[in-house]
Amino acid sequence: MSGSFIGVAQAARLLEQRQASSVELTAEFVRRAQANTKLGAFLHLDADLALSHAQAADSRRSAAGTGPGPSLLGVPIAHKDIFVTEDAPTTAGSKMLQGYRSPFDATVVARLKSAGAVSLGKLNCDEFAMGSANENSAYFPAHNPWDVSRVPGGSSGGSAVAVAAGLVSGCTGTDTGGSIRQPASFTGITGIKPTYGVCSRYGMIAFASSLDQAGPMARSAEDCALMLSAMAGFDERDSTSAQRPAVDYHAQMLALREGATAAQPLRGLRVGLPREFFPAALAADVNRAVHSALAELERLGAALVEVSLPRTELSIPVYYIIAPAEASSNLSRFDGVKFGHRAKQYGDLLDMYKKARAEGFGAEVQRRIMIGAYVLSHGYYDAYYLQAQKLRRMIADDFQQCFSRCDVIAGPVAPTVAWCLDQGSEDPVQAYLADIFTLPASLAGLPGMSVPAGFGEGGMPVGLQLIGNYFAEGTLLHTAHALQQATDFHAQTPESLQ
Amino acid sequence: MLLTPEDVGRIAHLARLKLDEPQQAAMLQQLNGFFSIVEQMRAVDTRGIEPLYTPLSAVQAVELRLREDTVSETVDRERNQRSAPAVYEGLFLVPKVIE
Numbered sequence: 001m002s003g004s005f006i007g008v009a010q011a012a013r014l015l016e017q018r019q020a021s022s023v024e025l026t027a028e029f030v031r032r033a034q035a036n037t038k039l040g041a042f043l044h045l046d047a048d049l050a051l052s053h054a055q056a057a058d059s060r061r062s063a064a065g066t067g068p069g070p071s072l073l074g075v076p077i078a079h080k081d082i083f084v085t086e087d088a089p090t091t092a093g094s095k096m097l098q099g100y101r102s103p104f105d106a107t108v109v110a111r112l113k114s115a116g117a118v119s120l121g122k123l124n125c126d127e128f129a130m131g132s133a134n135e136n137s138a139y140f141p142a143h144n145p146w147d148v149s150r151v152p153g154g155s156s157g158g159s160a161v162a163v164a165a166g167l168v169s170g171c172t173g174t175d176t177g178g179s180i181r182q183p184a185s186f187t188g189i190t191g192i193k194p195t196y197g198v199c200s201r202y203g204m205i206a207f208a209s210s211l212d213q214a215g216p217m218a219r220s221a222e223d224c225a226l227m228l229s230a231m232a233g234f235d236e237r238d239s240t241s242a243q244r245p246a247v248d249y250h251a252q253m254l255a256l257r258e259g260a261t262a263a264q265p266l267r268g269l270r271v272g273l274p275r276e277f278f279p280a281a282l283a284a285d286v287n288r289a290v291h292s293a294l295a296e297l298e299r300l301g302a303a304l305v306e307v308s309l310p311r312t313e314l315s316i317p318v319y320y321i322i323a324p325a326e327a328s329s330n331l332s333r334f335d336g337v338k339f340g341h342r343a344k345q346y347g348d349l350l351d352m353y354k355k356a357r358a359e360g361f362g363a364e365v366q367r368r369i370m371i372g373a374y375v376l377s378h379g380y381y382d383a384y385y386l387q388a389q390k391l392r393r394m395i396a397d398d399f400q401q402c403f404s405r406c407d408v409i410a411g412p413v414a415p416t417v418a419w420c421l422d423q424g425s426e427d428p429v430q431a432y433l434a435d436i437f438t439l440p441a442s443l444a445g446l447p448g449m450s451v452p453a454g455f456g457e458g459g460m461p462v463g464l465q466l467i468g469n470y471f472a473e474g475t476l477l478h479t480a481h482a483l484q485q486a487t488d489f490h491a492q493t494p495e496s497l498q
Numbered sequence: 499m500l501l502t503p504e505d506v507g508r509i510a511h512l513a514r515l516k517l518d519e520p521q522q523a524a525m526l527q528q529l530n531g532f533f534s535i536v537e538q539m540r541a542v543d544t545r546g547i548e549p550l551y552t553p554l555s556a557v558q559a560v561e562l563r564l565r566e567d568t569v570s571e572t573v574d575r576e577r578n579q580r581s582a583p584a585v586y587e588g589l590f591l592v593p594k595v596i597e
Contacts, residue, residue, distance in 0.1 A: 103577045196553045210552050236565060240552060243563075317539040320532070328513060335514070337590050342583035349593050354516035366515055367528055373513040374505070374529070383540060389549030391542060396556040429531050445553020470557050 004032055005166040005493050007219035008077075008226050012070040015061065022061075022074025025169075026054035026118050029076045033120060033167040036497070040134075040142040041161040043081050044088050045121040050076070053118045060116060070250065072230055073116030078171045080159050081122035082129050083109050083214075084203045088119075092205045093127040093137040093155075096334050096341045096360030106203025107235045108172060108214050115230040120168055124158025127362045128331065129179055129207045131155050132431055133419070136364045141421060144187060145494045146460055150418040153183030159217045160187040165497050170218030170227050174204060175448075176211045177319050178413070178438025184217055184450035185413035185463025190480065190490055191217040192224045195471050196445030197242030199228075200235035208326035209240070211319075211442050220490050221451065221480035225249040228473065244471070252474025253481050264301030265482045269475075271297055272307035272406030277437055277465075283416045285456030290412045293453035293464040293483065297410070300482050307402040307409065311395050315439040318395065320432055321375050321388035322443070327365075328372025334360060367428060396444040399469075408479055409467040412437055413450045417460035441467045451480040452489035461489075500530050 006014070006025065014020040030047045057074035066073050084090045084102035091097045105113065113119070126136040134142040134157025142157040144150040145165040152161045156173030160183035163171060173180040175193035184191030192215045199214035206212060216227035229249045235241045259267050271294070278287065298304060336342035336356030343355035361369070375384035402409055415434055441448040447470075450463035464483075468476045484490050506526045510517045517525060554560050575588055584591035 100581045103574065103580070236563070239562060240554070240560075242554060314539055314542065317536040321536065321539070332514070336583055337592055338579075339581040340583070346593070349595055350514070351516075352593055353514045357514050358516040361515075366513075366517075367525065367532075369513045369515065370506075370509050370525060370529060371532060374501075374509045377509065377512060384536070386549055387540060387542075387544060389551055390544035390547040391539060393547050393550035393556070394542075394544070396550055396553065400556075427531065428528060429535060432532075432535070443553070444556065470554070 004028065005219065006169055008072070008075055008170040008223035009070060009220065011075045011169045012072065012226065015074045016066070016071070022054035022057040022118055023051060025074065026050050026076045026120070029120060029168055032165070036165055036167060038143070039145060039148070039161050039165055040124055040140045041158045041165065041167055042078070043091060043093070043122050043124050043139055043158065046088060049087060050118055050120045057116050057118055070226055071116065072112065072226060075117050075169050076120055077112065077117045078120045078123050078162055078168045079109055080125050080156050080171065080173050082125055082174050082205050083172060084205065085109055085122065088122055090122065090205070091139070092129070093125045093139065094360065094362065094365070095138045097339070098341065100339055102203070104203060107200035107237060108231050109203065111230055112172070112227070117230070123162055123171060126155035126157065127365050128205065128327070129155040129174055129176055130327070130364050130368055132178065132182055132435060134158065134183070135421065136362060138362050143421070144418050145497055146188065147458060150420050150460065151186070153186035153418060155179040156183050156217060160184055160189060163187070163189045163217055163219060164494065166493065170216055170223050172214060172231070173217040174212060174214050175442065176207050176323060177442045178435050180215045180217055181413050181438050181448055181450040181463065181465060182435070186418040186461065188452045188461030188489070188492060189217060190220050190224055190449070190451055191215060192228065192449040192473065192476065193447060194228065194232060194473050195242070195447045197240055198232045198471070198473070200238040200241050202235055202237040206330040208323040209330060210326060211323060220484055221253060221477045222250070225253040225477045249473055249477055253477040255474070255478065257478070260301070266297060266479060267301030269302040269408070269479065270406040271302045271304050272402050272409045273304055274307050274309040274312065274402065274409060274411060276309050276312035277411030281415065282412060283456065286412050286414070286416060286462050289454035289456055289462035290464055293451070294410060296483060296487055297479070300486060305406050307405055309398050309402065309440055311391065311398055312436060312440055314391055315395060315443055316432055316436060318388045318391045319435070319439040319443055320371070321384050322392065324368040324372035325376050325385050326372070328369045328376065331365070331369055336360070364428065392443045395440055399440070399444050399446060403469045408475055411465050413463040413465040414438070417456045417458065417462060437465060446470060447473045447476055449476045449480055451483060452492070454489055501526060501533070
């Protein structure tokens, strides 16, 4: 089989037309994954299990075929190691969960499995999804396939690397403050964080429960639409799951806009550019790539309008109060009793807890637990946590103001292209500041997407961020798809891996 | 507002983390660096604003669901305990708590 970098939609077509079997596709991806272990994408790769699932998918196809439309049956994928899996270890990138075996599958994993997708294993990530460079993985960092001396972004860094290097067709990621969008931007792939509540959080190891959301990361908007249709939907096991009928995101992506023409598929679409997303400090290369993508959207019929998100900068402290507060509460379950690390030697119960947690958690996780415990502690709750939640309402209201004037919001995903490994870890606060453009949509619970927009300094990819109103994933996918029909940034691959 | 070494010790205890002296000192510096970016947030007038605890409540009524009170799960003790650090005859072991 010639040509790697086979995306989800392409794999589905090859399988449908019997041009390749799932066993053939899976074997090829496994071979590439094994040949590229230096990239650090996988924490756990199980070739035998993947091939046996591929075999089963091939049998299922010859016995029963698939329904109408593209099917994920037999498509090779992998999961961010934040989703618990019955048949593979789950670590959340932490020593705390080394050797942990879940008794059940996360809902997202179970749904992709029942759609017939074949998982190769578990993908590297920042510990408990806390980080934006994948350097907080307790195991090893992941490397950007475009330049292995650079980070792939995070926290879904391993997921981004796996797709960008052609080690899987597509994969799952999670996004709390940008963890799907930023690594997608840094590695030149496509990723979507749906509206909060669209994908079930059941079995997704919790970081910040009011922000965490799963989504697909893949080569194209079409790939993401196919995966999201299988992943999304109401789940009674998640108390915050949105109660809505099932959505065919692929159909929404393809649906023609009213007034659209072949040359101008985006005619009538109003794209809002928040002036706060284009500050003087924005790197010139990122600005250039984003503006050329915006010019392309205009050529496709969209109208650009200026809007404002005045509390963009405030999103940083608001997020870094709320997320650690929720993390400190969620991570209190790691006490070394029912699962997780326990110290070799300890005195009483309290000493056992404290040693297990000090040894099991890495530095960034401990820092966030400390911040969270402090802002929730007696006497500080109102000043920090409550104030942050009020500001969160104001940030969500700002978006609604914008959406009275536009259909989607566009801007950069990150202020710069991917930086070099070991460059950002001196001062943790500096890293937080780089999350500025992804945090607002996370706080509001809105869907956001990263779409490849070109290349900047050092030939590194730049992503265009698209933000939609609640449950407007279809509009984002349609816009991204139109852009990808007219450009080929998403089809570019790193030369060294071709 | 700056945190003191005593604050760090108190929070570490609340968070059930055993930090030695150098770790506490480093943590103190990092936390104070962090809270310097938080100050701008405290200055905003938020009187009369309702907190947004869960994002969908910005656009729709969010209520806690109740499910039917029926058996939906089965307990497989062995499977559930396979990742526990210390078990004995189906029980989780911890240091003696009651004298």
